[in-house]
Amino acid sequence: MSYIDLNYKPSENDLICRFFVEPEGNSAIEKACENIAAESSIGTWTELSTMESEIYERLGPHVFEIDTASGEVLIAYPSDLFEPGNIPEILSSIAGNIFGMKAVENLRLLDVEFPEKLARSFLGPRFGISGVREVLGVFDRPLVGTIIKPKLGLNSEKHAHVAYESWVGGCDIVKDDENLTNQDFNPFRERILKTLGMRNKAEEETGEKKIYMPNISAETEEMLERAEFVKENGGRYVMVDIVTVGFSALQTLRKENLGMVIHAHRAMHAAFTRNKKHGISMLVLAKLSRLIGVDQLHIGTAVGKMEGPREEVVEIKNAIVGDWYGLKNTFPVSSGGLHPGMIPALVEIMGEDVIIQAGGGVHGHSNGTKAGAMAMRQALNAAMQAIPLEEYAEKNPELKAALDKWGKP
Numbered sequence: 174m175s176y177i178d179l180n181y182k183p184s185e186n187d188l189i190c191r192f193f194v195e196p197e198g199n200s201a202i203e204k205a206c207e208n209i210a211a212e213s214s215i216g217t218w219t220e221l222s223t224m225e226s227e228i229y230e231r232l233g234p235h236v237f238e239i240d241t242a243s244g245e246v247l248i249a250y251p252s253d254l255f256e257p258g259n260i261p262e263i264l265s266s267i268a269g270n271i272f273g274m275k276a277v278e279n280l281r282l283l284d285v286e287f288p289e290k291l292a293r294s295f296l297g298p299r300f301g302i303s304g305v306r307e308v309l310g311v312f313d314r315p316l317v318g319t320i321i322k323p324k325l326g327l328n329s330e331k332h333a334h335v336a337y338e339s340w341v342g343g344c345d346i347v348k349d350d351e352n353l354t355n356q357d358f359n360p361f362r363e364r365i366l367k368t369l370g371m372r373n374k375a376e377e378e379t380g381e382k383k384i385y386m387p388n389i390s391a392e393t394e395e396m397l398e399r400a401e402f403v404k405e406n407g408g409r410y411v412m413v414d415i416v417t418v419g420f421s422a423l424q425t426l427r428k429e430n431l432g433m434v435i436h437a438h439r440a441m442h443a444a445f446t447r448n449k450k451h452g453i454s455m456l457v458l459a460k461l462s463r464l465i466g467v468d469q470l471h472i473g474t475a476v477g478k479m480e481g482p483r484e485e486v487v488e489i490k491n492a493i494v495g496d497w498y499g500l501k502n503t504f505p506v507s508s509g510g511l512h513p514g515m516i517p518a519l520v521e522i523m524g525e526d527v528i529i530q531a532g533g534g535v536h537g538h539s540n541g542t543k544a545g546a547m548a549m550r551q552a553l554n555a556a557m558q559a560i561p562l563e564e565y566a567e568k569n570p571e572l573k574a575a576l577d578k579w580g581k582p
């Protein structure tokens with residue numbers, strides 16, 4: 174029973190995977206493809222006395238394209254193989270055992286095209302870009318955010334104060350760092366109360382809506398309790414480390430539908446997205462995140478400290494903002510190694526529908542957090558008016574100090 178059929182034309186009900194396949198040793202790519210198709214669906218390493226031709230016909234995938242030069246392979250899977258609404262099951266099929274098979278030297282899941290029926294079995298984002306903009310009342314520019322730094326160590330009082338300085342300096346959004354949750358030096362519930370109090374103060378003083386994104390990442394039940402606490406105390410957002418909490422926990426959080434914006438941090442993604450020959454692409458992770466229903470997702474910057482070339486970041490952006498079976502879109506977040514000098518390049522790459530976050534690029538400003546936040550907003554104002562930063566800095570000393578310290582890319 175072969176799974177290779179180069180004449181097969183996928184149906185609209187098929188789920189289609191694009192893989193990069195490097196067979197083991199000198200074995201033929203076709204042999205690797207047979208193993209991948211079998212192990213990711215109905216078969217195993219050997220013929221089965223229990224296999225029925227009806228099962229093979231009904232649920233067997235089709236390897237319908239093999240590019241031996243590039244190693245790219247397309248496999249169409251009957252959607253009946255997959256449980257609607259169940260990300261863990263889908264991944265245990267198309268992104269499970271196959272990565273460990275000896276039949277492949279390297280294997281990378283590059284992209285997945287979901288059939289409409291399967292895609293619609295997920296909730297998708299509750300807010301999407303337009304919903305987030307409604308919450309903030311900002312419609313005509315990128316949003317500017319910061320991450321409280323140092324990553325860990327500030328007590329809740331100081332955390333709230335740094336957040337206040339960031340907001341009054343001009344940040345729309347302040348978030349916890351990905352590894353700040355409920356440590357003794359900064360207990361979660363204490364931090365929430367103090368920081369939301371400072372958010373309210375900053376809103377009164379600036380007349381602008383301000384957002385605090387507390388990191389609720391934890392064991393699932395605890396995570397839901399923390400989300401409830403945030404909501405009870407006037408929070409509008411939660412932040413979650415989607416890879417380390419897991420897809421099942423993320424689906425539970427989205428199903429709870431607490432009415433708060435879900436900001437997705439992707440810490441640990443690079444353990445499997447970075448190697449261009451083995452693992453799972455960030456594009457796939459981004460599509461899964463939108464299906465499950467995150468409203469905002471870190472997708473890279475192309476210009477900052479994290480790896481991820483421009484074309485990859487733009488491809489991911491297009492995948493989470495584009496039309497997709499009527500699912501709401503997900504707000505792209507660019508963060509990591511950014512400072513005011515990088516904003517024009519970032520806006521040119523990402524357009525207006527982007528959330529720009531800088532941690533060190535705000536709190537590392539020579540005149541402190543408030544000046545750093547001011548410099549970010551000044552750089553954004555300049556970029557939106559297509560005024561060169563150096564010219565804009567002549568009348569904006571905070572931006573000038575940032576350019577003096579970090580320059581432009």
Ligand code: CAP
Nearest residue numbers: 320471473479508509510511531532533
């Ligand atoms: C950025 C950040 C974010 C990264 C995550 C950090 O801080 O808070 O977690 O942006 O990377 O901890 O590095 P800086 P990505 O602004 O000081 O770099 O967005 O690529 O997932």
Ligand code: MG
Nearest residue numbers: 320350351352
């Ligand atoms: Mg961080």
